[in-house]
Structures are given as structure tokens and as C-alpha cells.
Amino acid sequence: MTEQTRVAGATEGALQPKRLGIIMHGVTGRMGMNQHLIRSIAAIRAEGGVPLSDGTRVMPDPILVGRNAEKVARLAAEHGIERWTSDLDGALANADDTVFFDAGTTLMRCDLLRKAIEAGKHVYCEKPIADDIDDALSVARLAREKGVKNGVVQDKLFLPGLRKLRRLIDAGFFGRILSVRGEFGYWVFEGDWMPAQRPSWNYREKDGGGIILDMLCHWRYVLDNLFGEVKAVSCLGATHIPTRWDENGEPYEADADDAAYATFELAGGVIAHINSSWAVRVRRDDLVTFQVDGTHGSAVAGLTKCWSQARVNTPKPVWNPDIPQTIDFFDTWAEVPDNEPYPNGFRVQWEEFIRHVVEDAPWKYDLMEGVKGVQLAKLGLQSWKERRWLDVPELEG
Template sequence: MAVKNIGIIMNGVTGRMGTNQHLVRSIVAIREQGGVELANGDVIMPDPILVGRNKDKLQLLAEKHNISRWSTDLDECLADPHNVIYFDSQTTVRRADAIRKAIEAGKHIYCEKPTATSLEESIELAKLAYGAGVKNGVVQDKLFLPGLLKLKRLIDSGFFGKILSVQMEFGYWVFEGDWQAGQRPSWNYRKEDGGGIIVDMFAHWRYVLDNLFGNVESVSCLGKTHIPKRVDENGNTYMCTADDAAYATFELEGGIVAQVNSSWTVRVNREDLLTIQVDGTHGSAVAGLRECKIQHRINTPKPVWNPDIENPFAFTEQWQTVPDNQVFDNGFKIQWELFLKHIAAGEPFPWDLLEGAKGTQLAELGLKSWEERRWIEVPELSLEVRKNGEAVNSAR
């Protein structure tokens, strides 16, 4: 058994998501479990170097998690041949420039989404990566949530029959920052800083819908800025220039209709912050982040509309819980392990920069639909580049 140490530049991990999900629950957890074992018995051991602009935060984070390397000099890290992967979880407006530099340095790319602030730039990054011959991947974490894995299990088993519709409800109340601090950073509410729930969440909904139910073919979207003013982390009041809620309908291949509400201005009266209801000819399911409940057609009640009597049905009690049947690990960690195997052993990893560009595409078209108040078709994205004289088409 050989241990393969892989240097990973982790840029932007002092933020909430970068620290908790990518560093602590993924890379640190992988190191503590003894690495990632390959099929031949070799072990991949990630060797991170934390990169950012605040040296005090970096040093504290590194010391807390027993990481020996940190730096405020990205160029120096990119020049080090020990570092073979560049990971980016910075704010979106900073991401593309750093990824370009990493591609030029010959590093494999793994990054958060959105991959860039525009579809044009997202496609450019994908072309640059494939042209340079570097492997690349984009975080698509919700595919690995226990609730969605159970939903995928149901789909693969044929439980639903013909899937007719999908209804997704996502969100919670983010405090305005005056009498209680907000749970999200203030830049999320400024369009000029890359904020907005459409830009943020449509990147997720694209890969969830594409991978579970079928490719998104068209979109109708209405965005809203329900809260016009908020208070930032320093106690300063600012005007919100980005949307904080989006009400969208997507048509998927096969005629499936998906209705998706996303909001940071909603109080939760459901079982989870994200619920996905799928209705089919043979059965229905409602999945949250971890749980999934089903109702088959043979167990479906037969209500009759009658507002003049008390409701005789306990509808929520008429669903069965899908069992775990497996141990579910952290979704970010699972995808990190898959990407490390992709780098070290060439194992498949379909969630590349082109897939990330599809999320940016859907966000742009959602914003356009809102602006023009009409349905917008979603054209298929393809990517052809030249490598060793041969055309490579990475469209899915």
C-alpha cells in the first residue's frame, strides 16, 4: 500500500461554507479517517494549504485543525509543484480570475458554484480547462443529501410510474440585521457583489432537476426584493439591490413540470428547509434534506371537497417513511472523495465545469425571464475544444 499525498490549494475557506463544509467536514474529516482508499489499495492523503487575504484568520484556522500550511500569496502557492489541485470557495466575483491563474499554472480545478458571474465567463473557464488538459469539477452537493439519494433510489426503482410534476419549496427567514443579526452575509443582497437568490440557488436547482428528473428545457421566473433595506455586519444600513425571493416554473424533458419557490423571506411551516414533492402515476414522495416519505397509489386516500364539515383525513399520517438502508456521509465529503479518486486514479467524475456553466445559464435565463416577463427556452450547452488534434465534446 502506498500513500499518495496530494497538495490542495484551498482558497476562500475562511468563509462559513468553506470552513464548515469543505475544510472541517470534508478535508479534515478525510485526513482523520486516514485518507481515501483506491481500488488497488493505495491511499490518497490530502495535504491542504489554506489561502486567503486575512493572515490572522488563516493562522487560527490552520492551528485549530492541525494544518501546517497557510498563505496569503496565491501566486506562490500556484508555483509550488506539490500543489496539484486548486479549490475555490471565494465569493463569485473573485472566482473566475483565480481559476484562470490556476489553469495557467497547470492545476486541476475544483470549485464552488456559480463558477463565474456570467455564462460567457463560465464557458470560457471550461474551454480553458479542457484546452490545458487539466481535470475539473464543480461542487454539486445536494445530489448527495440523504433525502435526495432516497428520492433517486425511488426513481431508479420505477416507484413513481410516469413522473408528472415536481414541487420544490426552499428557504427560511433571514433576519434583517437590525434587531437580530442576519444568518447570511450582506453581499448576498447586493447585485453588484454577485448577490441574489436566483444567482445563488438556480445553480443548485439546475443540477438537481437535470440529474434526478430530466434536462431543464424552459423557464418562467418572477423575482422579488421583498426586504428593501437591511443592516450589514458592521451595523450599517444598506439598500438591497438583489432579489431575495424567486418564484419559478421549469418545464423538463418528458413534459415534467417543476414549480420551485426559493426565498430568504419565508417562515417555515414544513418539515425541512428544502422539501421536494414528486407526483407520479403510481406514487408520490416528499423528500427533505435527510428524510423521504412515500404514498403509493394503493394507499392514496379518496378525499371529497366539502368545506361544510371537519376534515376527516389526517393526510400527513398517511405517508410511509423510506428507510435509510445505508450509512449516509456528509455530501460535500462524498464528492471530495470522488474528485480525489478522479485525480489520482482517473475514476469518473461527470460534474465538470461545463455542468457548472449550465447552472449559470439557468440563472441568467431566469433573470431574463423576470425582466421580460415571459417564458424562456433553455438551449443545450455543448463544448468542443481541440486537444492533441482531436475534437473533444464534453456535452452530457
């Protein structure tokens, strides 16, 4: 099939949505395809675009970009996308497409963002925005110098479970927050007798793999926005599974960290500890859980659900190892109800960024927020190497 580069024409009319051309790179991968293309942009298009404050709508008009033309063409056809190409430079040269989005590999991201910014595009991307703090800072500063709008995905903040935690915090439910304990991860099969459910590059250091670089970027914005700015970190990493099998069934050395055990000191004296692992079997409420303990109450949140326990409902156990425990501790918690709809978090953030681009709506998740994530990940790696606590310095934008 020949590569399609036709720009969809806009029909005149007061109710016709405004067109927003978006260059989408890296959407043939799992995250880019499922969350950003199918559940965000395609879903927005199917429902008539993004509503704006003046009552009009904006319709995303994506062009899918990837090196494998056949794969990109097939993906576009499957989801009703008219435009696709394997020519990134050509796509960036089209003045009718004003936004560039990247969900490709971390090692390519910084150069791609620079190229897009130099072409005058607004940029939005997955995290980490780079694998090096200096590169991350340089691209964030370039975006500010060029005056383009910019953003980084911070999807965990939009999870229903964490939004319910936010509701409890805003209501003063916890009193003074004392601590946060997070458990993230699941068993990723090695790939020999059972196919792995994550790409092999995740476990090769040369390809930008490693759970510290991946997940501490997430934990930075979760902790900063919900519980208190991260002030210091102590992190121990591990490569628990040293040999894995790739997509072709070939064994390879898995030299990137597949587990991280990190403790954080937050503003206000809150202590947070988060375990992240691709070598753990799940026996908890969800693939990720956060327990927040405060003077007046506690809560446990997963991806979608959240349970709370106020101090007046807190049981009074007594330690006695000689008899079976008589308290059903799970039964003493109450579920926080779904009092509002919780749409897909990636889509919600896409809609916010589109409004920011089109009508300058408020936006806080710019590339400097992405820099903070890279900073914490690099400090986590340094802490592991040097086996010590490290302070998190203020960043100069």
C-alpha cells in the same frame, strides 16, 4: 506568526498514503470552512485518507490561502493544518500542490480559476462558477484545452433525502413522473434587532448577490440529474426586504433579489416549480422539500428524510368546506428507511474528485455542468426582466 509554506514530507512505505497537495482558497467563509475544510478535508485526513481502487490511500495535504494572514493562520491551527499563506501566487507556483479549490466570492472565482488552470492545476470549486455565461464558458473551455481535471460542487445530489428519491426513481416507484414541487428557504433576519444568519453580500447586486444566481444553479443540476433535462424556464424574482443591516450594524440597500418563483419544463413533459426565498417562515418538513408526483406514487423529500405514498395507499378525500377534514394527510405517508449510510455530501463529492484526479476514476460534474447552472440562472433573470418563458438552448462545449 510567520507564514508557513513547508511541504509535508512523505514517509516511504507500502502502506503510506500517497500525498495530494491541495491549495484551498476561500475557506475562511462559512461554507468553505464548515463543509469543505472541517467536514470534508479535515475529516478525510483524520480517517487516514481516501481509499483507492488498488487498496492504497491518498492523503490530502492542504495549504490554506486567504488575504487575511492572521485569520488563515488561526483557522489552520484550529484544525491541525500545517500549511497556510496569504500569497496565492506563491502557492500556485508550487509544483508539489496539484489541485486548486475555490470557495470564495462568485465575482472573483472566474479569474482565480483561470490563473490556476494556466498554472497547470486541476481545479475544483463552489458554484456559481461565474456570474456571466460567457466567462463561465471560457473558463470551462480553458480547462479542457489545458487538459486539467476540473469539477464543480453539486452537493444537493448527495443529500440523504434526494438519494432516497433517486432510489425510488430507479425502482420505478413513481410510474410516469408528472410534476415536481420544491420549496426552499427560511427567514433571514434583517440584521437590525436580530443579527442576520447570512453574509450581507448576498443581498447586494454589485457584490454578486441574489437568490436567482445562487439557487437556480443548484436547481439545474437537481432537475437535470433526477427528473429530466431542463428545456424551458419562467421565473419571477422579488426583493421583498429592501433594507438590511450589515455585519457592522449599518443599514444598506438590499437591491438583489431575495426570492424567486420559477417554473421549469423538463424533458418528457415533467413540470417543475420551485419557490426559493430568504423571506419565508418555515412550516414544512425541512428547510428544503421536494414533492414528486407520479402515476403510481408520490414522495416528499427533505434534507435527510423522505416519505412515500403509493397509489394503493392514497386516501380519497371529498371536498366539503362545511365540516372539518377527517383525514390526517400526514399519517398516510410511509417513511423511506435508512437502508445505507449517508455520509456528508460535500465529503463524498470531494472523495470522488480526488479519485478522479489520482486514478482517473469516472467523473461527470465538470465545469461544463457548472456552466449549465449559470446559464439557467441568467435565463431566470432574463425571464423576470422580460416577463416571459425562455427556452434553454443546448450548450456547445
